[in-house]
Amino acid sequence: MTDQIQRFLFDDTNVRGEVAGLERAYAEVLERHAYPPAVTRHLGEMLAAVALLTETVKLDGTLSVEVRGEGALSLLMAESNPGGELRAIARLDEDAALPADDADFHALVGEGRIVITLDPREGNRYQGIVAIEESSLAGCLEAYFARSEQLATRLWLAADGQHAAGLLLQQLPDDRNSRDPDAWERTVHLASTVKPEELLQLGQRELLHRLYHEETVRVFDPKPLRFACNCSRQRIAQALLNLGAEELRGILDEQQAIDTQCHFCHTRHHFSAAEIESLIESPDAGTPTLH
Structure with missing residues (x-):
């Protein structure tokens, strides 16, 4: 077929x-x-x-x-x-x-x-x-x-x-x-x-x-x-931003980093504390520097 x-x-x-x-x-x-x-x-x-x-x-x-x-x-x-x-x-x-x-x-x-x-x-x-x-x-x-x-x-x-x-x-x-x-x-x-x-x-x-x-x-x-899955690091970053700065920093206090996984394709994304802080401080700058 x-x-x-x-x-x-x-x-x-x-x-x-x-x-x-x-x-x-x-x-x-x-x-x-x-x-x-x-x-x-x-x-x-x-x-x-x-x-x-x-x-x-x-x-x-x-x-x-x-x-x-x-x-x-x-x-x-x-x-x-x-x-x-x-x-x-x-x-x-x-x-x-x-x-x-x-x-x-x-x-x-x-x-x-x-x-x-x-x-x-x-x-x-x-x-x-x-x-x-x-x-x-x-x-x-x-x-x-x-x-x-x-x-x-x-x-x-x-x-x-x-x-x-x-x-x-x-x-x-x-x-x-x-x-x-x-x-x-x-x-x-x-x-x-x-x-x-x-x-x-x-x-x-x-x-x-x-x-x-x-x-x-x-x-x-x-x-x-x-x-095909339309997930991307940029989309995941935006979803994290929607949680709000207070909650993101609370997660970082416990885990020192944030790891996510797409439910559809299982792609994993790792965000360091520095990357999360950069997102919080410059939410409109996009995520081109994230690795």
Whole structure:
């Protein structure tokens, strides 16, 4: 399976879609964390979902999906951008017992909510929130689109610890170019026949042909997907500054230095006492002299 996402549409209809597959990017996320099988599966679905949503909303910026629950899996988060860069993380409640490896999304997360954040390079940040009421991540995201975007949207997600994949269909509100009023029901019905192993093992074009060989499908050039983390020493320094001078100096009194680690990629950053003092004294000077 190639790490990529592919857009497609059905000619003379108001139905469009995307299909995504992940292998190396998924592996790079898992290599940085030791998650149990139940978590790796849902984390893979989250990666596929955030790639699909980013391509769907056409955002020039960062899109993140954050799941916060009261179950064994307290946090599940993934981010993507138009460049096809992905990262993700999960956090477990150490006091909660993990359910079986095949537990569904709701059983693992429990009560909670999903927050979808659109953070454009220019313009205002937007957040949409949906309660976790469905048994799957796909079902919760479909509910979000139905309530917040008011667009009929269906998703099929799958992951097995080695591969992750997703298929999205969306009905556009403007049907002036549609000569096929039954297209939405028909394409959704055909997509609903897809099996998880087909999503995970077939190439995108092969999958689309298997599902829609009797339809007129226009398939666009694929876009590569990859793991990438946007953390940097400068961003970490700014986050430390946000703690305030008093708290930073209190940490230095105890530790003589500050060591941090990115939760997504595990990159470590060391700040000496002199570097922290320099940041406090000249917060607008940036961090070009930090090593």
